[in-house]
Amino acid sequence: YQRKGKSPLLWLSEKSHFKTGKAIRGGIPLCWPWFGSHPTDDTLPQHGFARTALFEFVSGDELDENTSEIILKLTSSERTLALWPYAFELLLQITVGRELSVALTSQNCGTEPFSISSALHSYFAVSDIRQVSVHGLERATYWDKLTGETKIQQGLLRINEEVDRVYQKTGNTLLLVNKERTIQIVSKGSASAVVWNPWKEKTKGMADMEEAGYKRMLCVETANVLDDAQRVEPGAEHSLELVVSEW
Secondary structure, eight states: OOOTTSOOSBOBOTTOOOSTTOOOSBSOOEEBSSSSSOSSOTTSOTTBSGGGSOOEEEEEEEEETTEEEEEEEEEOOHHHHHHSOOOEEEEEEEEESSSEEEEEEEEEOSSSOEEEOEEEOOEEEOSOGGGOEEESOTTOEEEETTTTEEEEOOSSEEOSSOEEEEEESOOSEEEEEOSSOEEEEEEESOSEEEEEEOHHHHHHTOTTSOTTGGGGEEEEEEEEOGGGOEEEOTTOEEEEEEEEEEO
16 A cells, blocks of 8 residues: 555565465455454464465446555365364455555354454554654553563654564554654454564564564554454454555
């Protein structure tokens, strides 16, 4: 996503794998129907199967002279049922205009309720990770995946080392303040957020990320994770939406 005359808001690794079945390192991968490792079987795909699945085109439209929309869908199949035994339809609605909107709607098409944890795993482009601050998480409780501890955010979040955190009971608006611009991140259907940067050492072991890539990206993810996981009853649906704009 890139506004006219502006640099891209989303970051993409120059070494990302563009192959069927491989996750793309950058953009907004879809973590669904679980986030991270599967809760009971770590042999199943990390972050679920949606981010490496082929979606079906549903429709595309020009809403006005400045706005375009595309809708894609993923439905349950023999392959997905072998990984996750529920009938579903997953709709992805992307609206591109003066702002970027990405909505992921989970529909329960079966006869049993199911629970999902998910994230719109957005990689935001920054000019220098050491110059970045995230506003809106002050005093929020977070689980630190690196230490296994639960902590409270003190002041603005600044990045000067590896970060992998799940924030709980977050507000719906965060600001990613960079040296030359501010990115506003508005979440809907979400009360949790994930912040991730692999930093120098971990990046060295990532085949799909250039060595200095960590300096130019920060993941601030709109999520339904941990206590914010969602139960979807038969015939019901849940929507997770991200709206991004630039100041």
